[in-house]
Amino acid sequence: MGRKRFHPVPVVATDTVIPLHSLDGNHINASILLYCLLRFDDVLDAEKLRAALQKLLDRDGWRKLGARLRINDTGKYEYHIPQAFNDSRPAFTYSHVNHGVPIAEHPAGSQVPSGQPVGDSPSILPAPPEIAKLASPADGPRTLADYVEHDRPQIGLHVVSFADATLVSISGLHTLWDAMGRKEFLLAWIAVLEGREDEVKPFSGFDEDPLRELGSQPSEPFDLVDRRLSMLQLLVYGLRHKFEQVAHDEDAGVICIPAKFLASLRDEAMAELDGFSARAVVKHTPIRSARTVTLFNALSLRGILADELLPSTDAYVANAISGINTILPARDIAERPLGYTAAKIRQTLGTQTTRDQQEACVALMKETFARTGYPALFGDATMQMVLMTNWSKAKFFDLDFSSAVVGRGDAVEIGGDDVARKPGRPTYVQPVSFSDFSTRYAFNVAGKDANGNYWLYGVLRKKTWARMAEALKRGEYC
Template identity: 40%
Template sequence: MVNLLFWKTPRAAPPKVPTDTVIPLHAFDDRPINKSIQLLFLMRFDDVLDPEKLRSSLEKLLAREGWCKLGARLRLNSKGKLDYHVPASYDRETRPAIAFSHLQYETAIGEHPLASRLPRPDGLSDRPALVCEPDTFKSLMRRPDGPTSLDDYLYRDEPQLGLHVVSFTDATLVSLNWPHTLLDGMGRRELLRAWMAVLDGRDDDVLPFYGYDHDPLVDLGLSPDAGAEKFKMAEHLMSKWQMTLYGVRYLWDLVWNREEEAKMVCLPAPFLKTLFESTRADYAASLADAPTANGKPAPPTFLSEGDIISAYFSRAMTQRLPKTSTQTVSVMNAFGLRGTFLPADRAYVANAVWGVFTLFTVRELATQPLSALAGKVRHTIAEHGTREQLEARAAFLRSQGADMSSMLDMYGDAGMMLLTFSNWTKGRFFETDFSAAVVEKAGEGADSKKPANYHRGRPSYIQPCGYVQNFSMRNSFPVIGKDNAGNYWLVGTLRKGEWAAIEEMFKTNPNGKVV
C-alpha cells in the first residue's frame, strides 16, 4: 500500500525524430562528474542591450555547419551512454536552437530588490573580500522552469543552451545555462568568441567547428610513443582501496557536515600587484641561492598569476589546522588539453580538461613561503603537463583497465584533503564585447553611475553557480578571471563555518605570509 501511495510514473524520453543526426558524446564529455553538473553563468552589463540581437545572433551561429551540434538534444542510448540528437533544422516555435527567456523591468538595476545587491567593484579596500553568496541570484540567471538536472534534458526536448536576459533601464543581465557535458571553460570561450563575431557582422571570423562527429581525444595514450616516457605520478595514483577509504571519509563528512557555503571573492588590483611582485621577487631570490642541480632539469623561472592564486588559497585552507600536521593536501589545477592536442585554427566546443596534482602537507602550506608553494605548483604543471607526460598518463591508466570516459584518476592518499582550482582567466570573459547590441539612449536610469571597471559593452561583474547531483563542490575554487580594472574574481564552496578563518586571514594577514 505504501509503495502504491508513493509510486511515480517513470519519465519517458521524447520520441525519436527520424531526421535527427545521432552522434555519441566524446569521452571527456560523457564523464560522471560532467553529468552531475548543470551550470549557470551570469554577466552584468552596465548598458542596455537589445535582447533580440543577442538571441538572433546566437541562433544564427547555431545554424552554421558544425555549430548546429550545440543545439542538439541529449538522449540515453541502449548502452546507457549519452548521444546527441542534432535536428536537421531549428524552428523557434517547434524545436528552437536555444531556450530563450527575457524579463523586462522598467526600473534601474539599483531599484530592483535583488539585482541591486549584485557586487560592484566600487570602494574596494586594499585587501581581499567576500562579496556575496552567488546562489542568492539564481532567480536572475534562469527561467523559473529551467533545467536543474541531466534528467530534465533527457526527458524533455530541451535545448542544451539556455539564454536568459534580464533588462533594466540602465543595465542588462545576460546568463547562459547548459549541462557540463556540453562544454568546459575554454569551450565557453570559443562559443562567446564566435557569438561576438556573428553579433558584430563578422561572420567570416567564426572558426570552423572541430570534432562534430569524431572524438579527437579518444585515442589519447594509444599512440606508439605513448609509453616512451615513464608516467611520473604513477606511484601517487590512489589504489581502489585508498579510493574506497577516501570515499567513506568524504561521505561521512557530507553526512555530518551537510551545510555548505559558496562565496564570491574579490581580489583587488592594488593588493594583487603587491602580492604578485613580492612573491615573484622571493621566488627569483630563492632560485639564485639554490645549488646547481646535478643532471636534473632546472626549475621554472616564471610564476603565473594562477600559480600564486592557487598557492595563496591552498594556504588559506590550512588556517584552521595544526601547523605541524602531516596530512596530505592534494591540490588539483584543471589543465586544458587544447593547446597540446587540438588545432589552434579550429573551435573545439566540448570538454578537454584534465587535472594536474601537486602534493603538499599541511605543515608545508602553513610554514613555507608563498613563493615556494607557488613554485611547486608551477613545477608540477611544467613537468606533468607536457604532451609526453599526458600520453604516458593515459597509457598508464589504460594499462590499469580504464578508458577515456572513466579516467577519473586521483593522486594522494586516503586521508588527504583535496582542493580543486579551475582557472578561467585565459577565457578572457571580462573582455566579452556585446557593444554591437548596446541600445543608445538619450537618458539613463537612476542608477546611471557606472562602476569603477566599466567598459562599454563589456561585463563589469561575472558569476557562475549551478545545480549539482550525486557529489559536492566542496573545496573547489573556479577562478573567473581578471576584470577591466585588474581585479580578480573567484568563487569557492566550503563547509559551513570554514570561511571565517579565511576572512580572518584577509583582515589580519592578507598577503598570506608565514606567521
C-alpha cells in the same frame, strides 16, 4: 555505485545521432550543470542577442550545439540533432525578464557585484541564492534528468534587463564544453552579432572525435602513477567526503583579489593565487598538519595539442581538459611561506604539462573512467583535495557585446575614481553550478576585470568562510 535510471523521450527518426567525444561523455561531466552569468553595466538588446544566436546555430557544424542529449541502450551518452530547428524544437531555450528599474533598486540584482570599492586587500563577498535565481528562469534545468527526460536543447540563454544594466546567462551541461570551448562559442556569437559571419571559425569535431586516440599510446608513465588511488582508497575517500558533507554545512562565497595586492606577491601571479586559495583552506579548516593535500588544477589541452589535434584555426567547442596535481602535506602549506607552495605548483606545471606527460595522464583518465565511472585521483585515501578551475585564459571580462548596447549605465566607481568603461564589456562574471555531488573546496577563478582585480568563486564550510573573514579583518591575508 549504480547509475540512475532515466525515462527517455521517444527517439525522432529524422534526428542525426552522434556519440559524445571521449572527454565529453562521462558521468562527472553529465552531473555538472553550469550557468555562466555575465553582468553588463549597460542595457543590451535582448532580441538582438537571441537573433544572432539563432543565426549561429543554423550554420553548418554549429548546428551540433542544438542537439538533445540522450542515453542509449548500452548506457552511453549521445547527441540527437534535429533535422531542422523550429518553434516546437528550437536550437536553444530563450527567456527574457525586464524589471524596468535600476539594478541597485532590485532586491536580488543589487547583490550582484560590479566594480565596488575593493581597496588594496582581499575581500570576501557573499554569493546568495538570489544571484542563482537571476541566472536561470524559474523552470530552468537543474539536473541531467532535465535534459535526457525531455526534448531540451543543450544551450539556454536567459537575459535579465534592468533600467541601467543587463545580466546575460548561458547554461549547459559540462558534457557540452569546458571554459575554452565556451569562449569559442561566445566569440562566434559575437562575430555574428557584429555582422562578421565570414570570420566565424569552422566547427571542429562535428561527428568525429579529434581526441579519440589521445592517451592510447603513452610513451612514458605519468609522474604520479604510483600515487593513484586504488578502488579501496577511492571508496574510503568517497565515504570521508560524504561524511564531510553531512557533518558540516557549506556555503558559497566570492573572493576579490585586488590588483595592488596581487602585484605585491613575489612570483608568477597565478601560481601565487592558487597557493593563496590552498593556504586559505588549510589554515581556516581544521586539517591535521600531517594530512595530505592534493591541489588539482584543471588544464586546457588546447595549447599542448594546437600543432596537431586542435589547431587554433578551428573552433573546438567541447571538452579538452586534463589536470595537474601538486601533492603536499598540510603543514607545508600552512606553515611555510606562500612562495613555497607557489614554487611547488610551478614545479608541477613544468613537469606534468609536457605533451608526453599529458598523453600518459589522459591514458589514466580514460582507463579509470571506463573501469569505475569516475576520474583518476592522486594522493591517498584520507587526503583533502583543493580544486582550481581557472577561466583567466578565456578572458570573459574582455568579451565585446557593444554591438548589442542600446543604453549606457552609470559610471562604475573603484576606490572613488570614475572608470572610463568600454561599452558592452562584462563588469562581473560568476559561475552558478548545480551538481549531483558537493563541490566543496573547489575554486573557480572567473578572471581579471578591467581594473586588474581577480574574482574567485568557491564553496567551503560556512565556518571556514567566517574564519577567513575574521582573518582578513585582522590583516592576515595569507
